[in-house]
Amino acid sequence: MSISLGIIGAGRIGRVHASALTARVPGAKLLAIADVFADSARAAARDFSIPDYTADPGELINSGALDAVVICSSTDTHVRFIREAAAAGKHIFCEKPIDQDLAAIDRALAAVADAGVQLQIGFNRRFDANHLRLKRAIEAGEIGVPHTLTIISRDPAPPPLDYIKVSGGLMMDMMIHDFDMCRYLLGEVSEIFAMADCLVDPAIGAAGDIDTAKVLLRFENGALGTIENSRQTVYGYDQRVEVFGSGGAASSANVYPDQVTISSAESLRRSLPLHFFLERYYESYVTEMRLFVEALAQDKAVPVTGEDGRVPVLMALAGMRSLCERRPVKLAEVAAGA
Amino acid sequence: MSISLGIIGAGRIGRVHASALTARVPGAKLLAIADVFADSARAAARDFSIPDYTADPGELINSGALDAVVICSSTDTHVRFIREAAAAGKHIFCEKPIDQDLAAIDRALAAVADAGVQLQIGFNRRFDANHLRLKRAIEAGEIGVPHTLTIISRDPAPPPLDYIKVSGGLMMDMMIHDFDMCRYLLGEVSEIFAMADCLVDPAIGAAGDIDTAKVLLRFENGALGTIENSRQTVYGYDQRVEVFGSGGAASSANVYPDQVTISSAESLRRSLPLHFFLERYYESYVTEMRLFVEALAQDKAVPVTGEDGRVPVLMALAGMRSLCERRPVKLAEVAAGA
Amino acid sequence: MSISLGIIGAGRIGRVHASALTARVPGAKLLAIADVFADSARAAARDFSIPDYTADPGELINSGALDAVVICSSTDTHVRFIREAAAAGKHIFCEKPIDQDLAAIDRALAAVADAGVQLQIGFNRRFDANHLRLKRAIEAGEIGVPHTLTIISRDPAPPPLDYIKVSGGLMMDMMIHDFDMCRYLLGEVSEIFAMADCLVDPAIGAAGDIDTAKVLLRFENGALGTIENSRQTVYGYDQRVEVFGSGGAASSANVYPDQVTISSAESLRRSLPLHFFLERYYESYVTEMRLFVEALAQDKAVPVTGEDGRVPVLMALAGMRSLCERRPVKLAEVAAGA
Amino acid sequence: MSISLGIIGAGRIGRVHASALTARVPGAKLLAIADVFADSARAAARDFSIPDYTADPGELINSGALDAVVICSSTDTHVRFIREAAAAGKHIFCEKPIDQDLAAIDRALAAVADAGVQLQIGFNRRFDANHLRLKRAIEAGEIGVPHTLTIISRDPAPPPLDYIKVSGGLMMDMMIHDFDMCRYLLGEVSEIFAMADCLVDPAIGAAGDIDTAKVLLRFENGALGTIENSRQTVYGYDQRVEVFGSGGAASSANVYPDQVTISSAESLRRSLPLHFFLERYYESYVTEMRLFVEALAQDKAVPVTGEDGRVPVLMALAGMRSLCERRPVKLAEVAAGA
Numbered sequence A, B, C, D: 001m002s003i004s005l006g007i008i009g010a011g012r013i014g015r016v017h018a019s020a021l022t023a024r025v026p027g028a029k030l031l032a033i034a035d036v037f038a039d040s041a042r043a044a045a046r047d048f049s050i051p052d053y054t055a056d057p058g059e060l061i062n063s064g065a066l067d068a069v070v071i072c073s074s075t076d077t078h079v080r081f082i083r084e085a086a087a088a089g090k091h092i093f094c095e096k097p098i099d100q101d102l103a104a105i106d107r108a109l110a111a112v113a114d115a116g117v118q119l120q121i122g123f124n125r126r127f128d129a130n131h132l133r134l135k136r137a138i139e140a141g142e143i144g145v146p147h148t149l150t151i152i153s154r155d156p157a158p159p160p161l162d163y164i165k166v167s168g169g170l171m172m173d174m175m176i177h178d179f180d181m182c183r184y185l186l187g188e189v190s191e192i193f194a195m196a197d198c199l200v201d202p203a204i205g206a207a208g209d210i211d212t213a214k215v216l217l218r219f220e221n222g223a224l225g226t227i228e229n230s231r232q233t234v235y236g237y238d239q240r241v242e243v244f245g246s247g248g249a250a251s252s253a254n255v256y257p258d259q260v261t262i263s264s265a266e267s268l269r270r271s272l273p274l275h276f277f278l279e280r281y282y283e284s285y286v287t288e289m290r291l292f293v294e295a296l297a298q299d300k301a302v303p304v305t306g307e308d309g310r311v312p313v314l315m316a317l318a319g320m321r322s323l324c325e326r327r328p329v330k331l332a333e334v335a336a337g338a
Helices: A012-023 A038-047 A057-061 A075-087 A102-115 A129-139 A161-166 A175-186 A202-206 A277-297 A306-325 A331-337 B012-023 B038-047 B057-061 B075-087 B102-115 B129-139 B161-166 B175-186 B202-206 B277-297 B306-325 B331-337 C012-023 C038-047 C057-061 C075-087 C102-115 C129-139 C161-166 C175-186 C202-206 C277-297 C306-325 C331-337 D012-023 D038-047 D057-061 D075-087 D102-115 D129-139 D161-166 D175-186 D202-206 D277-298 D306-325 D331-337
Strands: A003-008 A028-034 A052-054 A068-071 A091-094 A119-121 A146-154 A189-197 A212-219 A224-230 A238-245 A248-252 A260-263 A268-270 B003-008 B028-034 B052-054 B068-071 B091-094 B119-121 B146-154 B189-197 B212-219 B224-230 B238-245 B248-252 B260-263 B268-270 C003-008 C028-034 C052-054 C068-071 C091-094 C119-121 C146-154 C189-197 C212-219 C224-230 C238-245 C248-252 C260-263 C268-270 D003-008 D028-034 D052-054 D068-071 D091-094 D119-121 D146-154 D189-197 D212-219 D224-230 D238-245 D248-252 D260-263 D268-270
Touching (some): A012 A028, A012 A277, A052 A057, A068 A075, A068 A277, A129 A175, A146 C146, A146 C212, A212 A306, A212 C189, A212 C212, A224 C212, B003 B277, B028 B038, B028 B057, B091 B277, B146 D146, B161 B202, B175 B224, B212 B306, B212 D212, B212 D224, B224 D224, C003 C057, C003 C277, C012 C028, C012 C038, C052 C057, C057 C075, C075 C102, C102 C306, C129 C175, C129 D260, C175 C212, D003 D277, D028 D038, D075 D102, D119 D277, D119 D306, D129 D248, D161 D202, D175 D306
Parallel strands (some): A003 A028, A003 A068, C003 C068, C028 C052, C091 C119, D146 D224
Antiparallel strands (some): A189 A212, A260 B248, C248 D260, C260 D248
């Protein structure tokens, strides 16, 4: 049984999903793509041989030919499209974050629940080979009871300032992946404390954001975690995770384009790691889409739920409040206040 | 401009090329597949959405709709299909080795030359990211003048005995890739000395073959090389190359499914390397096919020529003679005697 | 010119210094060792061929034959011996921490200043080859302006509970080395926030201490740091430091007894890291003692001063207050309150 | 019980043993050093606090105060001093090679046998932590039945031409360590084939030697081996060994002065390996001397015997004959012809 899908949003991430759905996902039929910029939709339709395109997302959402929609448009449109798609009885894949506002997220999740459709959130990193291996190590007891988690997550370069201004800030836009990773690997977090600054580019600070952050977390199971984010890394994308426990540790290293060492009179050197998320995490995008299509085809639960999309936003809000109030913040405080 | 292709041979390697040509090679149109076992052809046509299939390779070769044929049938049919395809004016991609007999190879190459078509040989490993990096290091002078080459090339497990019996032996079937790598990286070899034995499985010896070999080579430029082959490696596919020169060294390591280290009370350990050639070298199959199609579309020379297919066979013959006569053998001797 | 020394304290660390001073430190003459347990002093004198031993530290301190004393006795005796040695005009090497009380430390430092003798504190890790390399990378600008520091520092197993009870706690006893490393690499810290728990052994908690801690620090220069400590690591001593900056990163890995990888059908594995501080840091003990003796012989300043001994205690106190009051604590608060 | 020793030869390697015997070998008393250059003997005596020195090796050999002599003089004096020391009833440690001539070696070994003294040969690399780990892996069955051995052994820079002229050539002087390693790890070799050239410096060729060599060996147990030697390596001392077998592989990597990786915008790089044998193998010199002294003190057999000193010379002669006659040479041929 095959699943017919349409994509809303023909930007960078929309094209990633289009490339996966057309060439790498068994059982998927990508029938349409929508973008309010008609040229973008047309270009994507041509490049990926998608039969139909439109400048009207609503038209796509209400197409009788589709089983599911993949929402890749800007964050501020997510809740609206989720609600419309749910109302149209479509299953939904939505990029992260659902929204920057908890109440809006709750409205979207309620619409999904009411409609009885499935909603998968785009936390693709869960399906990276390294993170899957860490998860398996934990679940198989290879490291005993987890005591600490250390996440290093550094981007090669900051996004444009215009993007930063609407991004919701580093914690909502970038660290949200790491918040998800915390939950994926060790379960729920109870308390967050953050220190951060603008060390890379003063213009980011002028735009009200930070570019370097260290966050300390306490998990409900007693484990302690740290996350480090930087918006700029001269050697490229730095993505490493270590879980340490009573029975050992599981640590991931970066991924490289080759495994060659050059030994010269000056040093032993190797190539820089895969440059950014498209290179490093492409296979995880393919996998998340395979699992989404497979879940729909087999009527199983999707692997990343609406709740999985909601909690990291809560964590980002707690982190931002910690920064603002210079104290540790419990998730329960933020949840209660929302 | 697009290139229309047909594949002859719907076995394992034929399916690899089919998967690449249908999903990963821009400008390629895979229109037909032929296999004398009609069921295999039909299954491949279905699995890869190939419009046409046939049990008659001749029918495919002579189809007016095709620009090129990809020969993935058993080695003993290569020369015949090359000659027929050349006569039909088709460009040709042929798996290695062209043949185990130099005179037969020469007949095939003559037919190709007469017809003025292009012939690319399937030495895919040249297009592996690690080998490309080694090649670039040499060409860019990163290691100075090359003095030595060391190739470790070990398969996870021997092929079935029935295959070994018709394979032409380890040097013709397995080490031929390493002979090609020698030429690709350091140029022509002048002399070969081999020691080998049957250490893995006596049945391989009973079938007249060896399963473990160490070969010493002298290059025309004065460099010295060694190749090690084993048919059985309990930890999987072991593929490493090191070039050492006056200015340094370039060494490749194996490729792994993940970059995770598990530290326990007993050891620090990581996963086994990618298991075999389909996992380790899949991207190189895609790349060689891209370059083939691109060369045809742009009317450029293909990157691996008929001569590149011929010389490694000569090297295998020299290696086998060395084993037999227990002395170093010059390639010129074998070339002259052929 | 040679320097005559006596050691106070013939326990584990006293013997480490004895072994270094007798065999590895040019210009050092180890003439005497004192321990209130006469048997320990006698055994050390015999094992390291030290001419003299005594059960009376005061006798050693006031010996006219000695230029310097090396204080390796229990922490609660440090200040007393420092003051006596200073009064006797002896140069002093003292193990860390000087004391757990800032006022007591200040009295000791005042005595040293009044006497005009030199005092070196035993922060040996500064002289480890890896840490020296990190320091050099920072000073040479190899990583640009430092933005973050990450220290992982895990012991193989907790000390005996009796020791823990008098140790001053994990931050004073164990993390103090990491506080020193922070200052050594990136300069002064302004603010500390800590989360910690007793995850390894409830008996440690019952003794009023913690066994697992994550600490977040802000440096005066704006950089952010984290330290992780665990009292128990099944794979041995885990000592890694990473400095990340505007121009790159410098990261140290653990040190191993050998560089051998064993590849089997199950995994690729290597030996556990060097087990504990005596194995991992032995050379750094030799180096600190060489530099101490060299400074005295050449009348230069010692490389780790009394102030270097004082500030990490201040940091430990700030860390403990942070734990207690569940908020970030500025060093200035603790310094003012002392 | 302690052992009294004297050293003959106060050059580089004599001083290495002096430093080990005076500071690192329990039970050793280094009482005298002899060198025909009296200044060298005097300097060593001063630097290592050796009570006695002399310009007359015979005087040292016949000293009633000594239990053993350590022969570190030039190779052409080894046999004479061995015979004199044996006649004087002294146990003997002799640097490799015993001699370049098999008949002379046999005379030395006969003298040792007649006198009933012990003779240990200075194949120190056996006691390197990496090689010990490889040996243990083989003996413990961690890699099953060994099938192949690969030794990469490259010096940072050639010795002076004057030394090369009397060295006996690369195989006698440098590869002899690797021949010993072959025997140590996999047992006796039956046949050798060599290819070599002068690729580093034509002056070495003019002096009648080679500077780059690849050697193929067959072991009596059926395994196959290769050794690569180069006299010049711009990145320093390259010493790696891999044993591959039916149950896996054990591979050693180089040893580095630190474990720090520097990541910059250009590359990830680390420091060069330990530069040469004194840095890389110092601990193995200490260990071999400990085992020598321990064997004498406990009246046990020494770990590297006269026969262990003889066979690698035989292998070097076989290798040189192979080079000369351009064919594989059996050790039995050389042994018979000697």
